[in-house]
Amino acid sequence: MKIEQLYTGCLAQGAYYIESAGEVAIIDPLRETQQYVEKAKKNNAKIKYILETHFHADFVSGHVDLANKTNATIVFGPAAQTDYDIHVARDGEELKLGNLTIKVLHTPGHTLESVTYLLKDENGKDHAIFSGDTLFLGDVGRPDLAIKSDLTKEDLAAMLFDSLRNKIMTLADDVIVYPAHGAGSACGKNLSKETVGVLGEQKKTNYALRADMSKAEFVKEVLDGIAPPPQYFAKNAMMNKMGYDTFDTILQTGDTPLSPEDFEALANHESALILDVRRESEYIKGHIPNSIFIGLHGQFAPWVGALITDIKQPILLVVPEGKSAEAVTRLSRVGYDNTLGYLEGGIEAWKNAGKDVETLDSISAIEFADKAKASEINILDVRKPGEYQSMHLENAQHFALDFINQQMNEVDKNKTYYIHCAGGYRSVIAASILKARGFNNLIDVAGGFGAIKKTDLPTTDFICPTTL
Structure with a gap:
């Protein structure tokens, strides 16, 4: 038995390669599929299954391309409907892979067709779950992404509660957990930086798996503070459903x-x-x-x-x-x-070639502090809401990059703005968008809030982000 996690940091996404006796299953593959084909070929193995845990919203899966290249069977959970050929697995159905067995557990909640794949070893012992966006390390999947559903997010959260308690928490503590995402993904709120864990540890530490938690408490806590999904999520989900x-x-x-x-x-x-x-x-x-x-x-x-x-x-x-x-x-x-x-x-x-080139003004945090103390200036803090609420400059306007397209009426082209984020990456993104829309008086603060905190400019008191 061979299990390999193929993790992509930019997406905070884990695909999986499982091999036994010359047969391979790929779980939640990325768009570029040649890596899986080459890995199987190198091992003299054949890709038999492409297992999708659900219709992904945060990336376009490589399932369709990989099936066309390998003739492998694409597997989705119950109720999945697509514009291409798939095998719709039944709850409890077992798929044979070499000397291994993969049992399909229908775990709706994140989406209606969500499944968790339970891997049994050569002796039939439960070895690992590939939990998709149903269970993360430290968190669970957001329950507000169902495609064309008349169900509310509260309905889906209640389904997720039942799925976790009836299908996953009943498994042994030594079962390995392989989730679809880690920290940095927008598919949950509080994902761990770790990308592989064990179920027993999650039962002890994951807030959503508390043994004494009622369904009403679960629904409230899972939905509390959840940010609106990025606008591309629904579009990616439809591509995964219809093909590309x-x-x-x-x-x-x-x-x-x-x-x-x-x-x-x-x-x-x-x-x-x-x-x-x-x-x-x-x-x-x-x-x-x-x-x-x-x-x-x-x-x-x-x-x-x-x-x-x-x-x-x-x-x-x-x-x-x-x-x-x-x-x-x-x-x-x-x-x-x-x-x-x-x-x-x-x-x-x-x-x-003699083409026009523009620049962006950028100053150090020390220079910025001098200007802020010398006169009243306009400051845009483009960090996420939780970062801003945790600690910010007393006179900064919150202008989250995440929602910049919806907030353009909150800034004035006639004003000069000093823009900062946490470290300098997002502030330049924000400045470039504003520049493209006719804002010409922009100054980036190099090093962001990390550097600004080291100056003597007044800030709000620190609040631990986990308490917000």
Whole structure:
């Protein structure tokens, strides 16, 4: 028996490779599927099953592509309906994989078709659960993402309570827990940084698995403080349900080098969004006018999904050298399949062609503190609500990047704004969006709140985020 977790940090997502006696099951594969094909080939094994725990909302699964490449069977839980061929498993159905058995446990709540896959070893002993978004380490899946459902989030939370207690908590404490996500995912509230655990530990420490918890208490606590889902979630879920263009086609089209002249012409002709995925320090020093910054080195795909509202938006890329294929791949993971190409030679080629370049003003936290003490200035704190509530500058306006598209009426183009986040990544994203919409008087605070706290500017008292 071989189990391998294939974890992708940008999405905080875990796919799984299970192998026994020459047969392989892939659980919740990423969009780029060649890695699974090559791994199975290297091990002289054949991919038999593609097991989906549910219709994912935070990324586009590679299940359709992988099935087309391998003739493997896509398996979903009860009630799943798709526009492509699948096996709809019954609750309690057992799938044979080499010398192993995978039992399908219907665990609705996160979504209606959600399942947990219980892996039994060669001797029939319960070995591990692949819990999808039903159970995380430290948390459970959000119950507000059901597609086209007339059920309320309270109804789904109640289902989740029953699923956890009737299907999962009854299992032995030594069963290993392999969840679909870890910390950083928007599919839950309080996910652990750990990505593998044991069920007994979760029974002791996971707030949602308290033995003395009533269903009403569970519903209240699971829903308390849950943020609205990012706008791309429903779109990704529908792509996973209906199917999509092959990843190989997406990559071939998107990974196309373009001269500055062709790049500019295509941007104008296709009304394309220019997405700059370099580091924020490089964007600050020089960027194409009206381009948006979202750096590959951060939580790239989730921020793309949260901020670019049209999933079919034509996109042109400004990338670090050798990173074009990676950028196209990571865009496709969240369903942004309309990349037209990238600027060959990068920003230097653009400059050498005599094209316009803009910069973004950026100052240190010490310089910022001096200006704040010398006169009244406008400060935008673009961190998440929980970060802001935990501690912030006394005179800062909260302007969360997550909701920037809904908050544009809260800022004034005639004012000068000093923008900060926690460390400097999100503030440059926010500044780039504001610049593209005609805000010209913007100053980024390098190092963000982490650096600002070291100055003597007054802040609110610290409140532990877990108590909010």
